[in-house]
Amino acid sequence: MRQVQNLSITLQSVILVSLMGVLALSLTALSQYTLNSVDRNYRILLNQDARNAILIGQASMQLSEAGLLAFSVLTEQTEAAMESTRHRLNQVQMQLTETISRLTPIEGQQAQITDIATQQRGLFELSNQIVDAATRWRGDTALNILHQEFTPQLTALQTSMADLRNSTINRYQSSARSLSNTTEASLSATTLFSTLVLLSGIALAAYFSTTRIARPISQLTQVMSRLTQHRYTDTINYLDRQDEVGLMARALQVFKDTMQRSEELEASAQAVKAKSEFLANVSHEVRTPLNAIMGLTRLTLKHPLSEDQRSRVEKVERAGQHLLETINDLLDFSKIDAGKLRIEHTPFCPQQLLSEVTLLVEQRAREKHLTLVQAPQPELPQLIGDPLRVSQILINFLNNAIKFSNSGNIYVFLRLDTPSNAESYLYGEVGDQGIGIEPEQLERLFLPFEQVDASTTRQYGGTGLGLSISRQLAELMGGEIGASSQPGKGSTFWFRVRVGINTSEPATPGDVILPPRFASLRVLLVDDNEMNRMVATEMLEQANLEVDTACSGLEALEKLLHSDDGTYDAILMDLMMPEMDGLQATRELRRHERFKHIPIIAMTARAQPDDIQLCLSAGMNGHLAKPIDEQQLWRMLLDTLSGATNLPEAEAEAAQAPPAPNHHADLIDLEPLNRMQKLMTPARFSHIIDLLLRELGSRSNQLKDALHAGDRESLHQHTHDLISIAGQSGLTRLASLCEEVTEMLRRNLGDEAFALAEELRPTIHHSIQSLEHHFDDLTPANTKTLELNDGSL
Incomplete structure (x- = not known):
C-alpha cells in the first residue's frame, strides 16, 4: 500500500480505472484526460510561478544584504575592511543579476523584470560611490549619497520586488483556485458518469479523488492564501509524498521559509541600528552628569577636610567610580556581543602592568584589612599584546577577591608560558582566602548576569558581568579562563592569553602623572554645560593654563575668528551642543589655514568606537571620555602641548577646603x-x-x-x-x-x-x-x- 501511495497521481488513477473493467472504459478515458490536464497545469504552475516566487525571495534577501553592506561600510575603520565590503557588494550584485535573469516572465511581467534589472544596476553604482567616498574618508559625502540617493532607490527597488512577488503570488493563488475548481468539476462529472456505468466504483472513486487530490490541493491553497497575508503559523502537510502534491507542498515550504528569512533579515537590521543609537544615548546621558559629580569630588579632595568629611567624599568618589565601571562593563558586554570589540597588539611591560593594577585596588584592600601579595616570579620580558584588556581581567579578579574576602592574604602573579609549539602565553593568577564557591556553582560562574546565588547579589552587589566579560576577553586574545575553589577556604582565578615577545627597545615605564606646569599657554574650553565648564576649568588651572570658555561651537568659532592676539594653544571641545555641535565646529575651523594646526581634543560623554572615529574624521587630534580622568587629561595635554613649552617636573597640590554641612530641603539643597x-x-x-x-x-x-x-x-x-x-x-x-x-x-x-x-x-x-x-x-x-x-x- 505504501508503494502505491508513492506513485504519481496519474498511475494511481490508471490502477483504479483498470479495476472497473471494460464497462468503465469510457470513465477511464475521461478520468485520464482530466487528470493529465490537471497534472500539466500544476506542473506549469510549479515550474513557473513557484520557481519565480522562490527566485524573487532569493533576490529580496540578496537585495537586503546589499543594503546592509552599504550601511556597514560607514562603520568600517580601515580601508581594507571597506575594500572587502566593496568586493562582497560586487559578489552580491553578480548573484542578484543571475537570480533576476533566471526569472520567467509571466503575463506581462517582462517590463517589471526589466525595470528591476535596471534599478539594481543603478543601486550598485551608488553603493560603489558610497564605498569610494568612504575609502577617501569622506564620511559626509558617503552619508549624503546613502540618505539622499541610495536609500530612496533601495526602497524603490524593494517596492518593485514586492510588487513582482505579490503579482506572482496572486497569480499562483488564482491559478490554484481555478485548478481546484476544475478538479472538483471534473470529479463531479466523473462521479455522475460512473454512477451510470458502475455503482460500485462511485465510493472508491470519490474517496480516492477527495483524499489524494482535492483535499491536499485545497489545504495547500489555503496555506498559500494565508502566506500572502504574512501568517506563518500553519503547518504544511504532504511533504513526504512523492507525487505532484508532494512537489507542490515542498515548493510551498521553501517559499514560506524564504519569506520568513527575508522579514527576519530586515528586522535584524533595524534592531542593530536601534541598539547602536540606544547605547550612544545611554553613554551620553549617564556620563555627562557623572563627569560633574566625579570632577567636583576630586577637586574637593584636594582641599583641607575634616576626617569625617574626607571619608564621606571619598565614599562618593568610590561610588562614582563603581558606577562608571558598571557603565563600562555594560558597554563592553554590548560591544563584545555585537562583535565590535577589537584587541590591540602593542608592547607593554608585565611587571609595570601588575604594579599599576595592584596600586588601583590597594586602597580597597587596606580598608578591609587585607594584604596584597605579589608572588615572586622570574623577571618577564617586554611583551606584545593588549595591556588594557589584561589589566581589565586582573582588576576584575582582584576586585572579586577583595569583595568576597574578610581577612587573610590575596596573592597575584604573572608568568610567561612557552609550550612546545613555540607560541608564548601570559599566565595570570589571583588567589584569596575568602568565602569560596560550591563546585556545582562554578559551572555558571562565567555566564553573563550570573552570580553564585541570589543572596550574593543582595549581600555583595554587582551586575554579574565582570567574569563573563573577562572570559570573552581571554578568548578574543586566543586564550582561556578558569577557576577553582573550596567553600570556606578561598578561590583561585586564572587566565592564559596568547602574547608575543617584543624584541625592540623596551619603553620607559610611566608613572602616575601629577598636574603639570604649563607656562603662558592658553586653551579654549567649549561646553554648553556651566557645571562641566567650571569643573574642567578648575582642573586646567591647576596646570597654570589660561582658560577661556565658550558655550557652543558657534561661539567658539566666532571667538577664534575675531581673535586679535593670535590663536589658542589647544581647544577642548564638547560634541553635543546647541547652535553648532563640536564636529561641525571642528570642520569649520579646519577650513581656515590659520586654524589647521591647532590641537582640538574632544571632551564628551559619547565614548563609543564609532564616536571616537567621528571625532578623528572631523579633524580632531584626540578624545577624552566624560567623566574626565585627570591622568588621561594630563597625558593628553602633555602629548599635545609638549612642543609648545618646556615642562618642569610636576608637583602634587595639597590645598584643600572643607565642604559645608549637609542641608536638605524640598526645594533646594544648599x-x-x-x-x-x-x-x-x-x-x-x-x-x-x-x-x-x-x-x-x-x-x-x-x-x-x-x-x-x-x-x-x-x-x-x-x-x-x-x-x-x-x-x-x-x-x-x-x-x-x-x-x-x-x-x-x-x-x-x-x-x-x-x-x-x-x-x-x-x-x-x-x-x-x-x-x-x-x-x-x-x-x-x-x-x-x-x-x-x-x-x-
Missing part, C-alpha cells in the same frame, strides 16, 4: 553651592551665582514661549538642560520636575507632559527667590530684579 563657595574666591562664586540666576530667568521665558506655542521639541530641550543645571546647583524640586516632564515626553505622553510643565515656571520663580535669600550678600542688584516676559518674576 550643600553643592556651599561646597563650591569654599573652593572659589568670593568674586568667582558671586559670578557663578549671577550666571545661575540669569540662566534660570532665561529658561523660564523660553519655557513660556514653548508652552504657548505647544513646541514639544523645545520643551524637551529646555527640561533636559535644566536637569543638569538644577541638579548640580542643588535645586532638587526643579530637577525632579524636569525629569518627570522629560520622561513623559520620551513616552509620548505629550498632553500630560505639557500639563505638568505648567508647574515649571512657578518652581523656577521660587528657586530664584530661595537663591537670592540664601546668597543675598553675593547676588548683584541687577539680578534681584529679574523679570519674565509677563512680569511674573
Whole structure:
C-alpha cells in the first residue's frame, strides 16, 4: 500500500480505472484526460510561478544584504575592511543579476523584470560611490549619497520586488483556485458518469479523488492564501509524498521559509541600528552628569577636610567610580556581543602592568584589612599584546577577591608560558582566602548576569558581568579562563592569553602623572554645560593654563575668528551642543589655514568606537571620555602641548577646603553651592551665582514661549538642560520636575507632559527667590530684579 501511495497521481488513477473493467472504459478515458490536464497545469504552475516566487525571495534577501553592506561600510575603520565590503557588494550584485535573469516572465511581467534589472544596476553604482567616498574618508559625502540617493532607490527597488512577488503570488493563488475548481468539476462529472456505468466504483472513486487530490490541493491553497497575508503559523502537510502534491507542498515550504528569512533579515537590521543609537544615548546621558559629580569630588579632595568629611567624599568618589565601571562593563558586554570589540597588539611591560593594577585596588584592600601579595616570579620580558584588556581581567579578579574576602592574604602573579609549539602565553593568577564557591556553582560562574546565588547579589552587589566579560576577553586574545575553589577556604582565578615577545627597545615605564606646569599657554574650553565648564576649568588651572570658555561651537568659532592676539594653544571641545555641535565646529575651523594646526581634543560623554572615529574624521587630534580622568587629561595635554613649552617636573597640590554641612530641603539643597563657595574666591562664586540666576530667568521665558506655542521639541530641550543645571546647583524640586516632564515626553505622553510643565515656571520663580535669600550678600542688584516676559518674576 505504501508503494502505491508513492506513485504519481496519474498511475494511481490508471490502477483504479483498470479495476472497473471494460464497462468503465469510457470513465477511464475521461478520468485520464482530466487528470493529465490537471497534472500539466500544476506542473506549469510549479515550474513557473513557484520557481519565480522562490527566485524573487532569493533576490529580496540578496537585495537586503546589499543594503546592509552599504550601511556597514560607514562603520568600517580601515580601508581594507571597506575594500572587502566593496568586493562582497560586487559578489552580491553578480548573484542578484543571475537570480533576476533566471526569472520567467509571466503575463506581462517582462517590463517589471526589466525595470528591476535596471534599478539594481543603478543601486550598485551608488553603493560603489558610497564605498569610494568612504575609502577617501569622506564620511559626509558617503552619508549624503546613502540618505539622499541610495536609500530612496533601495526602497524603490524593494517596492518593485514586492510588487513582482505579490503579482506572482496572486497569480499562483488564482491559478490554484481555478485548478481546484476544475478538479472538483471534473470529479463531479466523473462521479455522475460512473454512477451510470458502475455503482460500485462511485465510493472508491470519490474517496480516492477527495483524499489524494482535492483535499491536499485545497489545504495547500489555503496555506498559500494565508502566506500572502504574512501568517506563518500553519503547518504544511504532504511533504513526504512523492507525487505532484508532494512537489507542490515542498515548493510551498521553501517559499514560506524564504519569506520568513527575508522579514527576519530586515528586522535584524533595524534592531542593530536601534541598539547602536540606544547605547550612544545611554553613554551620553549617564556620563555627562557623572563627569560633574566625579570632577567636583576630586577637586574637593584636594582641599583641607575634616576626617569625617574626607571619608564621606571619598565614599562618593568610590561610588562614582563603581558606577562608571558598571557603565563600562555594560558597554563592553554590548560591544563584545555585537562583535565590535577589537584587541590591540602593542608592547607593554608585565611587571609595570601588575604594579599599576595592584596600586588601583590597594586602597580597597587596606580598608578591609587585607594584604596584597605579589608572588615572586622570574623577571618577564617586554611583551606584545593588549595591556588594557589584561589589566581589565586582573582588576576584575582582584576586585572579586577583595569583595568576597574578610581577612587573610590575596596573592597575584604573572608568568610567561612557552609550550612546545613555540607560541608564548601570559599566565595570570589571583588567589584569596575568602568565602569560596560550591563546585556545582562554578559551572555558571562565567555566564553573563550570573552570580553564585541570589543572596550574593543582595549581600555583595554587582551586575554579574565582570567574569563573563573577562572570559570573552581571554578568548578574543586566543586564550582561556578558569577557576577553582573550596567553600570556606578561598578561590583561585586564572587566565592564559596568547602574547608575543617584543624584541625592540623596551619603553620607559610611566608613572602616575601629577598636574603639570604649563607656562603662558592658553586653551579654549567649549561646553554648553556651566557645571562641566567650571569643573574642567578648575582642573586646567591647576596646570597654570589660561582658560577661556565658550558655550557652543558657534561661539567658539566666532571667538577664534575675531581673535586679535593670535590663536589658542589647544581647544577642548564638547560634541553635543546647541547652535553648532563640536564636529561641525571642528570642520569649520579646519577650513581656515590659520586654524589647521591647532590641537582640538574632544571632551564628551559619547565614548563609543564609532564616536571616537567621528571625532578623528572631523579633524580632531584626540578624545577624552566624560567623566574626565585627570591622568588621561594630563597625558593628553602633555602629548599635545609638549612642543609648545618646556615642562618642569610636576608637583602634587595639597590645598584643600572643607565642604559645608549637609542641608536638605524640598526645594533646594544648599550643600553643592556651599561646597563650591569654599573652593572659589568670593568674586568667582558671586559670578557663578549671577550666571545661575540669569540662566534660570532665561529658561523660564523660553519655557513660556514653548508652552504657548505647544513646541514639544523645545520643551524637551529646555527640561533636559535644566536637569543638569538644577541638579548640580542643588535645586532638587526643579530637577525632579524636569525629569518627570522629560520622561513623559520620551513616552509620548505629550498632553500630560505639557500639563505638568505648567508647574515649571512657578518652581523656577521660587528657586530664584530661595537663591537670592540664601546668597543675598553675593547676588548683584541687577539680578534681584529679574523679570519674565509677563512680569511674573
